[in-house]
Amino acid sequence: MHPIAPHLYQAADNSLKDKVILVTGAGDGIGKQAALSYAGLGATVILLGRTVAKLEQVYDEIVAAGAPEPAIVPLDLKGATRQNYLDMAATIESQFSRLDGALLNAANIGVLGQFNQIPEDEWDLIMQVNVKSQFLLAQALLPLMQKSAKASLIFTSSSVGKKGRAYWGTYAISKFAIEGMSQTIADEYQKLGVRVNCINPGATRTLMRATAYPGEDPMTLKTPLDIMPTYLYLMSDDSEQVTGQSLDAQPK
């Protein structure tokens, strides 16, 4: 059990000082906010994403705020190979010697619609970005995370990754896979020094949410900043005993 409710967690100033944390999908939405928030607490953040201009903007914001200088890793999870991830891990190791945290956040929602109408190439694309790339990332990063005293690996799930929903097709199925990957690695690494958990952000005001719900008023939704407490809790040493869990950033 958690000593405090993770969605109400309040991080102390500088509580991520000296930590090296990778965030995927760091150019927009929840990943961007997580990168800014982690850096604001003193972490050196490695910004991974596919649109360099967006990553550069986040970089500039972090530097302007006086936080530690981040690093940028331009990588498209759609086309990246196992070797790309291994090279990235080797670069992180040579620059920082270890990795204390990784928030695997980038994902694609794809096209929502009837199960029987899912095109095979759509299935392959969503599974590549949302599942296979997470598998390859985790395999490449775990040895580096074992070099940290208190490493935290965070996967990103969804409500439809816990209970299937009509028309959410490949995206929902990919998020079930993420819940399974997170639990499996957590169990295996319990005694190997890396804690592994999953966050379901819940409805959050981002481009992805607007794509899925075009008729919704975004102003009725929590912002990425509002849901940060759970992201900060799982990255901080206050959660060092927590592993194998799937936390809702907006519990009902």
Ligand SMILES: NC(=O)c1ccc[n+]([C@@H]2O[C@H](COP(=O)([O-])OP(=O)(O)OC[C@H]3O[C@@H](n4cnc5c(N)ncnc54)[C@H](OP(=O)(O)O)[C@@H]3O)[C@@H](O)[C@H]2O)c1
């Ligand atoms: N927002 C919600 O309501 C909600 C609810 C449940 C779960 N989630 C989950 O939360 C996570 C973040 O969602 P979000 O709403 O912040 O999404 P978002 O606004 O679409 O942002 C996703 C970020 O990931 C990046 N990305 C997408 N595909 C990529 C690829 N192939 N390679 C590298 N980077 C890629 C995007 O890059 P570009 O900027 O270049 O597009 C963007 O920066 C996702 O895992 C999503 O499934 C979100």
